Amino acid sequence: MPDTTSVSALGAPAERREGPAKVTGAARYAAEHTPDGCAYAWPVPATVARGEITALDDTAALALPGVIDVLSHLNAPRLVEPEDATLAVLQGTRVPHRGWYVALVVAETLEAAREGAAAVEVTYAEEPHDVTLTADHADAYVPEDTDGTSGEHVRGDAEEAFSAAPAQVDVVYRVPPLHNHPMEPHAATAYWEDGRLTVYDSSQGATTVRDVLADMFALPKERITVVSEHVGGGFGSKGTPRPHVVLAAMAARMTGRPVKLALPRRQLATVVGHRSPTLQRVRLGARPDGTLVSVIHEVASYTSRVKEFVETAAAATRVMYPSPHARTTHRVVPLDVPSPSWMRAPGEAPGMYVLESAMDELAVRLGIDPVELRLCNDTRTEPDSSKPFSSRHLVECLREGARRFGWSARDPRPRSRAEGPVLIGSGVASATYPAFAAPSHASAHAYPDGSFLVRVNATDIGTGARTVLAQVAADALGVPVERVRADVGSSDLPNAPLAGGSSGTASWGWAVHEACKRLAERLSGQQGQQLPPEGVGATADTAGTADAESEYARHAFGAHFAEVGVDMVTGEVRVRRLLGVYAAGRILNARTARSQFVGAMTMGLGMALTEHSTLDKAFGDFAESDLASYHVPAHADVPAIEAHWIEEEDPHLNPMGSKGIGEIGIVGTAAAIGNAVHHATGVRLRELPLTPDRVL
Numbered sequence: 094m095p096d097t098t099s100v101s102a103l104g105a106p107a108e109r110r111e112g113p114a115k116v117t118g119a120a121r122y123a124a125e126h127t128p129d130g131c132a133y134a135w136p137v138p139a140t141v142a143r144g145e146i147t148a149l150d151d152t153a154a155l156a157l158p159g160v161i162d163v164l165s166h167l168n169a170p171r172l173v174e175p176e177d178a179t180l181a182v183l184q185g186t187r188v189p190h191r192g193w194y195v196a197l198v199v200a201e202t203l204e205a206a207r208e209g210a211a212a213v214e215v216t217y218a219e220e221p222h223d224v225t226l227t228a229d230h231a232d233a234y235v236p237e238d239t240d241g242t243s244g245e246h247v248r249g250d251a252e253e254a255f256s257a258a259p260a261q262v263d264v265v266y267r268v269p270p271l272h273n274h275p276m277e278p279h280a281a282t283a284y285w286e287d288g289r290l291t292v293y294d295s296s297q298g299a300t301t302v303r304d305v306l307a308d309m310f311a312l313p314k315e316r317i318t319v320v321s322e323h324v325g326g327g328f329g330s331k332g333t334p335r336p337h338v339v340l341a342a343m344a345a346r347m348t349g350r351p352v353k354l355a356l357p358r359r360q361l362a363t364v365v366g367h368r369s370p371t372l373q374r375v376r377l378g379a380r381p382d383g384t385l386v387s388v389i390h391e392v393a394s395y396t397s398r399v400k401e402f403v404e405t406a407a408a409a410t411r412v413m414y415p416s417p418h419a420r421t422t423h424r425v426v427p428l429d430v431p432s433p434s435w436m437r438a439p440g441e442a443p444g445m446y447v448l449e450s451a452m453d454e455l456a457v458r459l460g461i462d463p464v465e466l467r468l469c470n471d472t473r474t475e476p477d478s479s480k481p482f483s484s485r486h487l488v489e490c491l492r493e494g495a496r497r498f499g500w501s502a503r504d505p506r507p508r509s510r511a512e513g514p515v516l517i518g519s520g521v522a523s524a525t526y527p528a529f530a531a532p533s534h535a536s537a538h539a540y541p542d543g544s545f546l547v548r549v550n551a552t553d554i555g556t557g558a559r560t561v562l563a564q565v566a567a568d569a570l571g572v573p574v575e576r577v578r579a580d581v582g583s584s585d586l587p588n589a590p591l592a593g594g595s596s597g598t599a600s601w602g603w604a605v606h607e608a609c610k611r612l613a614e615r616l617s618g619q620q621g622q623q624l625p626p627e628g629v630g631a632t633a634d635t636a637g638t639a640d641a642e643s644e645y646a647r648h649a650f651g652a653h654f655a656e657v658g659v660d661m662v663t664g665e666v667r668v669r670r671l672l673g674v675y676a677a678g679r680i681l682n683a684r685t686a687r688s689q690f691v692g693a694m695t696m697g698l699g700m701a702l703t704e705h706s707t708l709d710k711a712f713g714d715f716a717e718s719d720l721a722s723y724h725v726p727a728h729a730d731v732p733a734i735e736a737h738w739i740e741e742e743d744p745h746l747n748p749m750g751s752k753g754i755g756e757i758g759i760v761g762t763a764a765a766i767g768n769a770v771h772h773a774t775g776v777r778l779r780e781l782p783l784t785p786d787r788v789l
């Protein structure tokens with residue numbers, strides 16, 4: 094292993110600290126904790142798409158050897174109604190969608206629990222269901238715009254300006270339902286001891302899990318500990334508590350045993366959230382030189398009957414290009430579908446796929462180079478809010494990407510390059526993602542032996558959070574990083590927001606930085622004195638700073654370039670090259686940052702070429718429920734991806750000067766690939782993914 098002990102500077106490519114524990118199997122994930130006497134649970138999903146439970150017979154299940162108990166609405170503890178209605182499991186007879194949990198079997202072994210689940214007999218009064226999203230659905234409504242990303246925003250008279258524009262693009266695109274499918278399925282191991290609840294949960298934010306369980310079980314927060322020490326990915330699906338953690342806690346309380354519940358992969362598609370499909374119409378009006386005069390982006394997505402979720406696909410259009418006239422509209426249709434939720438770059442990923450595809454269509458229409466079209470529509474102020482950008486280096490990303498990619502050698506004519514039956518093309522797309530930060534707490538301690546400890550309930554979802562937080566602390570303290578330990582992943586640590594919205598490092602790092610600065614001050618006042626054996630500490634709470642309304646619009650930007658080969662015999666699209674250049678503030682760890690970018694671009698490649706899910710109209714649930722049918726990219730699908738960034742100094746963010754990097758990599762990737770397919774073939778495909786049946 095390379096020697097990294099000398100790596101101390103913020104930005105250095107420090108290796109992730111838990112790496113050896115993970116590759117040797119020493120790292121314990123939520124389902125790998127097996128307390129003494131642990132029992133195993135298996136859920137029973139509803140087998141109708143909408144209706145009411147009229148009878149539930151658990152006699153046969155209870156008679157099976159090893160089955161301990163069957164939980165259902167008949168006997169499960171009544172919980173305080175949660176704000177998130179997807180967590181109100183086994184509380185009533187209503188079935189809002191197929192796959193909704195109606196029972197949970199607890200047994201001595203996993204096998205007995207699974208057998209028991211199959212033996213539970215549930216009778217339903219079935220009702221007609223509707224799971225079909227259409228843009229003109231009678232129940233469609235414009236949702237309330239609570240945070241600026243939803244609802245409808247209007248500038249000027251977009252329709253009028255579009256009609257009068259010399260160049261027009263008016264296109265409709267469709268993005269199918271997509272699933273997060275983290276490598277580690279959702280899992281929780283729960284036990285009660287002396288009125289205290291301890292849960293090992295696979296979550297992106299254990300503080301919220303703890304708080305929600307406290308509310309639902311009417312317990313003081315101090316009597317609950319939620320541990321999420323290692324998490325095998327979440328991509329948004331673990332961003333808030335999911336039903337499994339409530340079920341595990343309920344089952345442990347009812348049986349008096351520790352209970353382990355790992356959701357079967359085949360149930361994930363239905364119960365942990367997914368990306369809603371979107372139907373999107375974009376109209377771009379431009380002058381002959383490419384200057385936009387009107388932008389209209391209309392999005393239809395669905396939500397479940399359980400709770401409202403809006404896939405805010407038009408939000409990024411409010412950020413990207415200036416235009417005197419614009420309208421961005423979200424419409425939501427409540428259907429009898431599984432509840433959609435966050436999936437990596439919720440809103441931005443499907444929305445920018447469509448906006449950036451439409452921009453390519455406009456470039457082709459006008460005979461303008463697609464990089465140039467974006468350069469000539471740059472702006473220093475955010476179009477929607479008129480706020481100045483704290484920093485925006487989209488132009489630099491496009492230029493640097495074009496240089497590295499060899500864009501100037503490109504013949505703009507479609508079908509201009511071929512190798513045998515393989516048509517070769519290249520495409521470009523812009524990317525953006527907001528720079529969020531949420532209030533966090535952290536503490537920092539100094540010990541007599543010269544070591545330091547920072548504590549914050551951050552979650553490392555595979556990103557290297559502990560490593561970068563140690564770097565942030567070392568930088569703030571002015572000490573070598575190997576003298577700093579970072580404790581994360583337990584709700585007993587200082588409260589912190591989730592690893593989501595690309596905001597984790599900014600939020601936790603801010604608090605860690607503040608705590609370390611305070612600690613450094615205390616230490617400088619004690620110079621020359623021996624520290625007490627228990628050390629010296631300081632805490633910080635960034636509420637009021639991290640959350641402050643900024644006078645600046647804060648977003649990361651990027652540019653994606655793709656080269657594809659389209660086999661005109663088989664219809665197969667292969668990505669031959671993929672390159673991203675990002676402007677995301679200061680990059681705090683070059684190694685883990687690159688990994689984030691490449692991972693997200695890989696996910697964008699899957700979105701472009703293979704990933705899709707089908708809501709069966711009659712069945713009312715997804716046809717693709719495992720990794721044999723829902724195709725995420727395999728190694729053979731992924732070329733050597735290049736991720737680069739430009740040095741961006743932005744004083745209006747946080748003490749580290751960083752923007753989030755977890756999501757922007759997926760944002761423009763699918764459009765760059767789709768635009769490359771058009772360049773290769775001359776055919777514009779407006780529905781993802783670009784599978785052979787569509788290409789041929």
Ligand code: MOS
Nearest residue numbers: 329436437593594
């Ligand atoms: Mo991510 S979808 O913000 O967890």
